[in-house]
């Protein structure tokens with residue numbers, strides 16, 4: 001696997017869609033070529049919370065859909081830039097380091113002056129959609145074409161089910177060019193020391209449905225983790241933030 005960074009994702013997508021985005025990173029050539037060769041009607045990016053490189057392989061049997069997509073597409077070992085969700089997602093969508101975008105908690109989500117890929121594309125006449133937890137969607141309301149907030153809840157299977165249903169319906173909208181969604185079951189199970197195989201199987205089922213919707217629109221599906229899982233064995237100081245898989249597929 002080639003090593004890239006979370007910061008490459010937004011510049012690469014911006015280059016593909018022909019919008020300008022400020023980042024210290026250049027577009028990632030291999031990923032850009034993958035997009036240009038397929039000219040997808042829609043690009044869907046799903047962030048799977050806490051899916052790191054170790055879990056991607058140890059849960060391979062449960063994440064069958066992801067491995068199938070990866071084997072027919074591309075998979076990168078992707079360096080993360082933080083160990084928490086909100087700044088990680090902001091870095092994925094802006095191509096900036098947390099200290100550059102300044103988004104560390106949901107309080108700052110609405111106050112950062114930095115526009116993410118979602119707003120940049122929508123402003124350029126390429127409609128976008130975002131499906132995530134209600135707090136994270138607030139600054140996007142009225143800024144992009146489709147915003148689907150899902151309230152946080154105890155039943156994380158129900159939560160991810162709603163994220164998936166909304167994601168499928170936004171992907172189906174003919175005019176939409178870029179969709180962002182965030183699935184959380186693996187992260188919730190990791191925090192509570194519950195059976196990760198069950199969370200991975202749930203995630204796999206949801207990704208199968210999303211992949212089918214993306215396929216029906218001849219779209220590209222990008223899938224990545226946001227940070228290394230918060231498991232007991234990962235709770236010691238490390239020299240780097242660790243890696244997550246980034247899959248590029250044409251389902």
Ligand SMILES: [Zn+2]
Nearest residue numbers: 049050085226
């Ligand atoms: Zn996370």
